[in-house]
Amino acid sequence: MKRRLLTGNGAAAWAARLAGVDYVPAFPITPQTEIIESLANWIDRGEMPGRLVTLESEHSMLTAAGAAAATGVRVFSATSSQGLLYAMEMLYTVSGWRAPFVLVNVSRGLSSPITLEPDHNDILAARDSGFLQIHCATCQEVLDSVLLAYRLGEDNRVRLPVLVNMDGFYLSFTREPVEVPEAEAVAAFLPSFQAGEIRFRASAPESQAVAVLGGGPYSYFRYETHLAARIAIQVYDELADVFEQSFGRRHAAVECYRCEDADYLFVMIGSFATKARAAVDSLREAGWSIGLLRPRLFRPFPEAQVRRLLAGRRAVAVIDQNLSFGAGGVLYAELAAALYGEKAAPPVLASFVGGLGGRDIPPEEFYEIARLIRDAAERGETPPPRLLYTEAELRETRKLQAIAKVERAGLGAKS
């Protein structure tokens, strides 16, 4: 196994190469483009078999991915942000075909206003699409999760497409040491796709879920997709064991970092969670009893594991890198729903929103969040949701507003 420096994009491309994908429908978008550039180079130079086709949009790209997957070949694609949203109609559609493939999403904040840097509103917009979702915190996890995603999606009990998510810039453009497994080891873990009944052929057309159905049969198919996604929790846990035996790395559905004895927990998804790990290390050194809980599997949501791991804590801070306008953090709502009615649920579950559009969350903000939930636990009272924002940031924004000449009358008194 060779350890080398790879970006998250490079890790995703290597995973697709090692998975021996047959077909890659592609459309470029920052910060995902390096993935398809790498695959295109390898295929062009004959270093990798398979076919890469550039489509005219992400909507067509997803249609091609789903249609190819329905023929029983192994399909890979990647997108980001507005591209994922443009493909959204087909995301919902192809998951209903029950033909597995892997789609990597490189998270980038959504318009408007526009940004290139990451948050999770793009991937969470696909939450209810029928795609399973794995969220990565490191470049190594990107490579490993794509391999896991093929086994998971292709499992006969599941047969659903899988989204593997990484944060733009923080993973996509960041190189770190990644163990690239040997092709033989990957082939042993992930043999070629045994498509079985998945056998759509243009030369022998048959219907692919296009009949117009009433509520009864319609509900049946939707429920079955739901039940397959639920089974995927158990399948994932089995695969995490097999993966660990094969490669020596464990990627649990829910990471629990230094949290066995912790009174307080941060909860986050994605690469900013490694910043939370660093904060946990510093706080532990200063005598705090604190840890990090990080769901990697987000769909299906492993609520039994989350419940078990949160039980008995004094206070929990959920840091959402997304915002559902008019409601709040999406992860927070999911956790609150999972915990409702649990006897051992932590008495304080506090919501923080930050990291939108790549906005940094520095160490002192993690420390301050820890202090807030500790104080809240002592008072026995959950603080209101907090939108992380500093006075310095508002001053910077005021400067931009001055250049844009917004209505100054409304600004004068407050700035």
Added chain:
Amino acid sequence: MFRIRFHGRGGQGMKTASRILGTAFFLEGYEVQDAPRYGAERRGAPIFAFVRADRRPIQERGIIRQADLVVVADDSLVPVPAADVLAGCDANTVLLINSFQSAEVWRQRLNLQGPILTLPAMEDVEDRAELPYVGAACAGAAAGLSGVIGQTSLEQAIAEELGHLGAAVIAANLERASNAFQSLSEQAGLVKPGRTFSAEGWQTPDWIELPFEQADVSAPAIHAGLTSEAIKTGAWRTMRPLVDYARCNRCWWVCSTFCPDGAIRVDEERYPQIDYDHCKGCLICVAQCPPHAISAVAEHLAAEGVES
């Protein structure tokens, strides 16, 4: 942990510099993280790249706010607010500037507590084709200042990172990187790792409760025309196009049409007038002008009134 930031302009090879240094640390057995950061990419725009290197796995991510070493490939970036070259510089930060001014001048200008060095390996860059070599020199200098990277690892890193560009490019970069590395040999180890974040006491974030504001203020609308004129993108320029009006054909359209930034206006006499507040120095006009009436001069020379 070593935390190192490279600042430069798009096209000067700062991403490559960070990769060379990252690979060199990796070859020395360090855990490494390297990454570039930029907005909508454009040649000449301020960008930065950074490297973290530690003996233990690295959990930190994203921009380095307080660096042990800040390398500035282009001294015209220092006064550009968007470049934020001096962010987090304190007494423990070594500042290395590629500049025609002396370190003493920069010490007086900036009033920083930490050591300031100038990059001596870079001679006068007049040819734009030379600009990317600044990156190799910056990487070599940073490797030298760290005191933990051997010349063998530096050379192997350059060969690995630039291998796809061919032997001649590798050789040219090796020479500049080695010169910079060796010229700083007396300062080897000046940059020290070890800044740690402690939760024993921290500066409370200056969080605010963001106030509700009416949409006439809070909608992301621009209420006035020509606001992009207020941003002097001419500050991105490293080479200045100069029109020799004696040679100009007064064709009235070639240079102004090709200018991707609309920075060339043709006056009533059909002579082109370049808006230097917004010309980014891409030199497309130089390449396109049929009678070769537009030349290019290094910006710092042009600013001093020296014409080549």
